Amino acid sequence: MRTIVCLKRVPDTETRIRVDASGTRIDTAGVKWVISPFDEYAIELALRAKEAAGQGEVELVSFGDSATQEALRKGLAMGADAALLLTGEPSLDGLATAKTLAAELKGSDAPLVLFGVKAADDDQQQVGPMFATLTGRACVTGVATFTIQGDKVVCEREVDGGTEVVEAALPAVLTIAKGPHEPRLASLKGIMAAKKKPLVEKPAVVVPSRVRVRALREPNARPAGRIVGQGPDAVTELVRLLRDEAKAI
Amino acid sequence: MADVLAFVERRDGRIGGAAFEVMSVAVRIARGLGGSAHALVLGGPGTASTVGDLARYGAASVSVGEHDALTQYTPEGYAALLADRIRQGGYAAVLLSASAMARDLAPRLAALLDVPLATDATAVDLVDGRILIERPVYSGKAFAQVELEATPVLVSIRPNAFAASESVGTGAVSVFSPTVESSVERVRVVGRKQATGGAVDVAEATVIVSGGRGMKDPGQWHLLEELRDALGPGVALGASRAVVDAGWRPHSEQVGQTGKTVAPKLYVAVGISGAIQHLAGMRTSKTIVAINRDAEAPIFQVADYGIVGDLFEILPRLTAEVRTLKAGS
Ligand SMILES: Cc1cc2nc3c(=O)[nH]c(=O)nc-3n(C[C@H](O)[C@H](O)[C@H](O)COP(=O)(O)OP(=O)(O)OC[C@H]3O[C@@H](n4cnc5c(N)ncnc54)[C@H](O)[C@@H]3O)c2cc1C
Ligand SMILES: Nc1ncnc2c1ncn2[C@@H]1O[C@H](COP(=O)(O)O)[C@@H](O)[C@H]1O
Numbered sequence: 001m002r003t004i005v006c007l008k009r010v011p012d013t014e015t016r017i018r019v020d021a022s023g024t025r026i027d028t029a030g031v032k033w034v035i036s037p038f039d040e041y042a043i044e045l046a047l048r049a050k051e052a053a054g055q056g057e058v059e060l061v062s063f064g065d066s067a068t069q070e071a072l073r074k075g076l077a078m079g080a081d082a083a084l085l086l087t088g089e090p091s092l093d094g095l096a097t098a099k100t101l102a103a104e105l106k107g108s109d110a111p112l113v114l115f116g117v118k119a120a121d122d123d124q125q126q127v128g129p130m131f132a133t134l135t136g137r138a139c140v141t142g143v144a145t146f147t148i149q150g151d152k153v154v155c156e157r158e159v160d161g162g163t164e165v166v167e168a169a170l171p172a173v174l175t176i177a178k179g180p181h182e183p184r185l186a187s188l189k190g191i192m193a194a195k196k197k198p199l200v201e202k203p204a205v206v207v208p209s210r211v212r213v214r215a216l217r218e219p220n221a222r223p224a225g226r227i228v229g230q231g232p233d234a235v236t237e238l239v240r241l242l243r244d245e246a247k248a249i
Numbered sequence: 250m251a252d253v254l255a256f257v258e259r260r261d262g263r264i265g266g267a268a269f270e271v272m273s274v275a276v277r278i279a280r281g282l283g284g285s286a287h288a289l290v291l292g293g294p295g296t297a298s299t300v301g302d303l304a305r306y307g308a309a310s311v312s313v314g315e316h317d318a319l320t321q322y323t324p325e326g327y328a329a330l331l332a333d334r335i336r337q338g339g340y341a342a343v344l345l346s347a348s349a350m351a352r353d354l355a356p357r358l359a360a361l362l363d364v365p366l367a368t369d370a371t372a373v374d375l376v377d378g379r380i381l382i383e384r385p386v387y388s389g390k391a392f393a394q395v396e397l398e399a400t401p402v403l404v405s406i407r408p409n410a411f412a413a414s415e416s417v418g419t420g421a422v423s424v425f426s427p428t429v430e431s432s433v434e435r436v437r438v439v440g441r442k443q444a445t446g447g448a449v450d451v452a453e454a455t456v457i458v459s460g461g462r463g464m465k466d467p468g469q470w471h472l473l474e475e476l477r478d479a480l481g482p483g484v485a486l487g488a489s490r491a492v493v494d495a496g497w498r499p500h501s502e503q504v505g506q507t508g509k510t511v512a513p514k515l516y517v518a519v520g521i522s523g524a525i526q527h528l529a530g531m532r533t534s535k536t537i538v539a540i541n542r543d544a545e546a547p548i549f550q551v552a553d554y555g556i557v558g559d560l561f562e563i564l565p566r567l568t569a570e571v572r573t574l575k576a577g578s
Pocket of ligand 1: 013037460461462463464488489490491492503504505506507508509519520521522523524525526527530540541542543546558559560561
């Protein structure tokens with residue numbers, strides 16, 4: 001079975017985000033780039049599905065600039081079989097990204113296309129279900145684990161206070177959340193093997209963005225807080241402040 | 250086209266706080282545009298009898314779609330029906346609350362309507378006739394102000410980030426009976442594990458009591474549960490990733506970059522160091538309290554109030570004093 005995983009290259013989560021002189025973009029100087037964390041979970045689940053079936057391919061697709069090759073190589077080193085880089089510049093318009101991906105993958109016979117629930121840069125949480133709607137596939141969001149059973153995929157997703165078991169007909173789109181299976185680290189052997197795996201690069205279908213970024217700003221600094229005191233004796237004062245000053249309780 | 254639609258969600262059969270927040274924003278934008286704000290609610294038979302309060306928050310009309318098949322959220326059925334109503338209504342903007350359901354529904358709706366979507370807005374303002382939306386990016390490490398160049402402007406708003414303000418609306422309720430093809434659903438819920446009814450979703454709670462590795466042992470969580478109960482209804486438990494990865498707490502409670510982004514009125518961080526990925530998920534909380542024995546812990550840099558000391562001594566005292574306060578009020 002073929003599984004496609006869509007991944008995005010984003011700044012490492014440790015990155016301190018600074019706005020550049022344009023006022024609408026981040027300053028990328030010194031930024032370390034990684035596969036968006038939920039996309040790594042998606043790769044992990046795709047590899048597990050392949051292992052469980054004893055056959056199949058995991059293919060990675062990303063829409064981004066040429067430097068995204070590095071992220072794709074990392075996914076190949078984890079164990080994916082092939083990668084496709086659609087070169088272009090993703091915007092804050094998730095629907096435009098979904099259309100770009102759909103233009104490439106609409107005719108694909110892959111029964112499963114996996115997305116992360118959200119990309120760690122724009123935090124939009126939208127490309128997966130948009131892609132599913134555009135390509136006419138069933139879609140389950142926020143999946144922690146799944147198994148393929150015949151022409152169905154059976155997913156577990158977290159809901160308030162419990163786990164829901166959801167079944168979807170294939171072909172399907174799943175958006176992957178953090179689940180019980182931590183993404184594997186690439187082994188040395190995997191890194192060597194990845195160098196020989198196919199990584200195809202071609203220009204992305206350009207879809208104009210209809211989201212105009214007027215400004216990007218760093219968060220307001222929180223007003224300096226204070227240490228109310230040491231140990232349990234400070235509790236009385238804390239409760240008073242919460243009630244009278246913050247009006248929080 | 251100056252009218253605004255608020256798609257309003259019910260919880261446990263009731264219209265609640267998040268619905269009033271969406272309604273209030275819709276009213277403010279609609280008034281600025283010289284139009285009016287309308288509410289749309291979907292649900293099973295009898296839903297119409299539960300929507301009366303929307304008029305108090307300024308709804309000019311409340312349209313209620315009732316059908317057996319709408320009792321539970323179904324992705325494709327809800328999306329198709331909503332898209333249809335929105336097309337007919339010709340709205341300038343459509344707003345919904347960024348709830349668990351909206352995260353699933355709104356992108357499908359955007360694709361059906363062929364309009365961009367701004368999720369999780371923390372500000373929505375009308376400036377010179379344009380709807381400007383501010384939303385967190387990079388897990389709250391920055392905010393982007395965006396404009397959507399399409400109609401309707403489709404926005405989900407972050408729970409607790411907007412005030413629910415009362416205003417007078419006619420709120421005339423009309424009921425319609427949509428045709429719902431249940432056969433279109435290709436996704437079915439077939440089971441639920443360890444359902445613990447009534448738990449408050451951490452992403453929507455107004456108060457969160459959150460525990461980290463400093464709690465030492467999952468057996469100590471009763472200390473946080475007691476504080477939660479003392480603080481009253483609408484309070485959720487949260488957790489750091491360290492304790493989720495250790496299997497002490499379910500992932501649904503995780504706050505941060507790979508968990509939930511929250512903005513409650515009060516966030517109490519207990520035994521949490523305040524790693525950048527944790528702060529990303531909670532730094533926009535209104536009031537932050539930190540309890541940690543390490544005075545240098547980064548959590549104190551975002552905390553409004555901190556107590557340095559042993560949480561096992563501090564928590565029971567805090568719970569007791571909150572209980573006393575609540576009993577007296
Ligand atoms: C890609 C990525 C994504 C991540 N996403 C998240 C995320 O979503 N959410 C998240 O939380 N983390 C996330 N992390 C992990 C994060 O980096 C930290 O490892 C984690 O938040 C630490 O959890 P903690 O504060 O509970 O534990 P620790 O850092 O170990 O802190 C424990 C704290 O408890 C205090 N303490 C100990 N005993 C006591 C006592 N008796 N009384 C009072 N205080 C005490 C200590 O002083 C310490 O400050 C992510 C990391 C990565 C790389
Ligand atoms: N430029 C992109 N290229 C490939 N996949 C993407 C891209 N942008 C988003 N995605 C996928 O869509 C998911 C959700 O992204 P978002 O809706 O932007 O939060 C990501 O986790 C990826 O799986």
